[in-house]
Amino acid sequence: MxxxxxxxxxxxxxxxxxxxxxxxxxxxxxxxxxxxxxxxxxxxxxxxxxxxxxxxxxxxxxxxxxxxxxxxxxxxxxxxxxxxxxxxxxxxxxxxxxxxxxxxxxxxxxxxxxxxxxxxxxxxxxxxxxxxxxxxxxxxxxxxxxxxxxxxxxxxxxxxxxxxxxxxxxxxxxxxxxxxxxxxxxxxxxxxxxxxxxxxxxxxxxxxxxxxxxxxxxxxxxxxxxxxxxxxxxxxxxxxxxxxxxxxxxxxxxxxxxxxxxxxxxxxxxxxxxIGTYPSLDECLDRAERGTKRPLILGDQGDRVAGGGPGDSTYVLRALLDRPGLPAAVVPLTDPASVAACHAAGNGSQVTLDVGGCYSTMAPPTTITGKVIGLGTEAHVTYDGPADAGYKAKLGAYAVVEVGKVRVLLTDQPYSYLDPDYFRAMGIDPAKMGVVITRSGYHFTLNFAATGECITVDTPGMTSYQVHELPFTVARPFFPLDEPDFxxxxxxxxxxxx
Ligand SMILES: [Zn+2]
The missing domain is CATH 3.40.50.2300 (Response regulator)
Known part of the structure; x- marks a missing residue:
């Protein structure tokens, strides 16, 4: 047979x-x-x-x-x-x-x-x-x-x-x-x-x-x-x-x-x-300033690449830069132009860049001045899991800019950062950070559970659950924008x- x-x-x-x-x-x-x-x-x-x-x-x-x-x-x-x-x-x-x-x-x-x-x-x-x-x-x-x-x-x-x-x-x-x-x-x-x-x-x-x-x-x-x-x-x-x-x-x-x-x-x-509510970014950053036993892994609810967002919201970056008392932090941003500028400047250079905010109109571009401490044109990720354990992905070009205690991780493509290996692949050990920002609302909590305390944070943006702020037309009527008879x-x- x-x-x-x-x-x-x-x-x-x-x-x-x-x-x-x-x-x-x-x-x-x-x-x-x-x-x-x-x-x-x-x-x-x-x-x-x-x-x-x-x-x-x-x-x-x-x-x-x-x-x-x-x-x-x-x-x-x-x-x-x-x-x-x-x-x-x-x-x-x-x-x-x-x-x-x-x-x-x-x-x-x-x-x-x-x-x-x-x-x-x-x-x-x-x-x-x-x-x-x-x-x-x-x-x-x-x-x-x-x-x-x-x-x-x-x-x-x-x-x-x-x-x-x-x-x-x-x-x-x-x-x-x-x-x-x-x-x-x-x-x-x-x-x-x-x-x-x-x-x-x-x-x-x-x-x-x-x-x-x-x-x-x-x-x-x-x-x-x-x-x-x-x-x-x-x-x-x-x-x-x-x-x-x-x-x-x-x-x-x-x-x-x-x-x-x-x-x-x-x-x-x-x-x-x-329908849920999340803690505010200020509450979480207050805790980080007071000191936590384990890194705080924060999901940027408003700009989740995992929910289809562009990953270029500067809302969290600006909050981190406003708080010099925070421990070391890493925040990822999609920004191909800034990645190219860092590559042109070279590793170890001082750069001043307008980063992010290209598509996340609720969080405009932010000017940063810092030192390029990491560059690459491709990186390889293997998921720790448990979710998708063993899955391999290839990342594109990236640059890491150190601004005080904040590492701004710039990439030419958006990523959700569902797994700690995304950061490691680009030269940052999330276990050694005080605050780590991911672009996911749920899924990171499985694969980061061994790294730190996972919290989804209420931030504005394209993937915020405030769906009344989005221009739905075709999909309606649906709850909670409408109360259809069911x-x-x-x-x-x-x-x-x-
Ligand atoms: Zn899903």
């Missing part, structure tokens, strides 16, 4: 509708074939999980291409088209038994609100209705009816901050193998909830902890084959923005419809509790009509 094969690949990026900086090809880590497989094997990533499950079942995985980038503005259409064509060409060549796609689900291009759904529909048209196609998404995906209708099964992360990338890949791959083996006939109960979660939406805290526990109990008891609760990325001005509850069963209903409806109603009932209703789905 010939060995079975799975086609796996695609694109993963989370977009922000109001970030004017399009995400170009240079921001992507693009891998294919054996190189993609070798770098994902054994890592806590979607593809790592897919490989794990497939290889245990002695199934070969084909990876025509996998594009991965950090969050940011919409992805250039030409980049999406390149990935799409490679995947579609591979699908046309055939010679595989199922498709398992490791995607994000919250991406945009300038012309597409639902590029993942577009990719899946094209693949479905090529392979026909009979070939199993399963998908793995981030918990912050923008799920659409087209996505649900096109794939046989969709799994989302169950944790925020995200620590279950590998097991989500395994769920998606396992479902494909179960369908192939005739043990699974997925039937979906799906409910859309027109709301956003905003800042109080960790899954290791209530109210989401309880909801996720109910979902897990339903799977463990056999009531459902799999349940995902998607809390959409908050900065997507797209039709149908909102949360989704998905409960897949095997063949018949058996109470799963009621489960999906009840979870959706609970999510809606707790919508006010899912009664949970099961979405129509082809699996329900057989």
């Amino acid at each position: 010939t060995k079975k094969r799975i086609l796996a690949g695609g694109i993963a990026q989370e977009s922000h509708s109001f970030n004017p900086v399009l995400t170009d090809r240079a921001r992507f880590n693009i891998q294919s074939g054996q190189a993609a497989i070798a770098s994902a094997r054994g890592t806590n990533s979607l593809l790592g999980g897919i490989l794990d499950t497939a290889e245990q079942a002695d199934i070969e995985v084909l990876v025509p291409t996998l594009f991965r980038a950090q969050s940011g503005g919409p992805v250039e259409d030409v980049v999406f088209a390149e990935m799409r064509d490679i995947l579609c060409d591979a699908a046309k060549r055939g010679d595989f038994d199922a498709i398992v796609l490791p995607l994000h689900g919250g991406m945009l291009t300038p012309t597409l609100e639902d590029p993942e759904g577009e990719l899946m529909a094209l693949l479905r048209a090529i392979v026909g209705p009979g070939l199993p196609m399963t998908v793995a998404f981030d918990l912050h995906a923008h799920v659409t009816p087209r996505i649900l209708k096109t794939c046989d099964f969709l799994a989302g992360y169950l944790t925020n901050p995200h620590g279950d990338q590998g097991s989500t890949g395994r769920r998606a791959c396992r479902a494909a193998l179960d369908i192939l083996g005739g043990q699974l006939r997925p039937v979906l109960s799906a409910v859309h909830v027109p709301m956003l979660t905003l800042g109080h939406d960790r899954t290791d805290e209530e109210p989401l902890m309880g909801l996720q526990a109910r979902a897990r109990a339903a799977v463990e008891s056999g009531l459902a084959y799999d349940v995902s609760i998607f809390n959409a990325q908050q900065f997507l001005d797209v039709h149908g923005l909102g949360n989704w509850v998905l409960a897949y069963g095997n063949g018949s209903d058996g109470g799963r419809d009621r489960l999906a409806l009840e979870l959706a109603q609970s999510l809606w009932d707790q919508r006010h509790a899912l 009664v949970p209703v099961l979405a129509e789905h082809p699996s329900r009509m057989v």
Whole structure:
């Protein structure tokens, strides 16, 4: 008997509708074939999980291409088209038994609100209705009816901050193998909830902890084959923005419809509790001035690259410079022009630069004078984890400027700083700093837990949860900008009509 094969690949990026900086090809880590497989094997990533499950079942995985980038503005259409064509060409060549796609689900291009759904529909048209196609998404995906209708099964992360990338890949791959083996006939109960979660939406805290526990109990008891609760990325001005509850069963209903409806109603009932508040920057810097046992690792909530922000807000930098009593601090800023100026000046030079504030209009450029103490044209990061442990990324050009006790880390691309190795790769040991600024609201808290005390700080900007400050038009109505009438209703789905 010939060995079975799975086609796996695609694109993963989370977009922000109001970030004017399009995400170009240079921001992507693009891998294919054996190189993609070798770098994902054994890592806590979607593809790592897919490989794990497939290889245990002695199934070969084909990876025509996998594009991965950090969050940011919409992805250039030409980049999406390149990935799409490679995947579609591979699908046309055939010679595989199922498709398992490791995607994000919250991406945009300038012309597409639902590029993942577009990719899946094209693949479905090529392979026909009979070939199993399963998908793995981030918990912050923008799920659409087209996505649900096109794939046989969709799994989302169950944790925020995200620590279950590998097991989500395994769920998606396992479902494909179960369908192939005739043990699974997925039937979906799906409910859309027109709301956003905003800042109080960790899954290791209530109210989401309880909801996720109910979902897990339903799977463990056999009531459902799999349940995902998607809390959409908050900065997507797209039709149908909102949360989704998905409960897949095997063949018949058996109470799963009621489960999906009840979870959706609970999510809606707790919508006010899912809006959080954070400590102010002043409170945190006061503490740092008084002295803390461990470094304070502060997430700049208003300009999170992890939430699609540009990473060039100077709000925190200015506060650090105003407080000479602070311990050593590092703050990253996206600023390609300043990186180039530092490279031209050379290591050890004194420089005066207007840094940041190019896109973060709530925090204008700030003039700094200091010494260039680090320069590089590329740097290599390997995540400590636990989130995405072992994931390798290549960074572009950077410069470090020392201004008093503040190290300003300038980069030509935006990064989220989800893992301490970003700083180490550019010559700064975060464990030796008193204050470390990251451009993430949640995810850094997993990988920095061993380095210091992690706090998300209430700062203004494009990724602040003050969504009323953003010009949403297409996505409305949704809570909390609106108070739509909500009664949970099961979405129509082809699996329900057989
Ligand atoms: Zn996410």
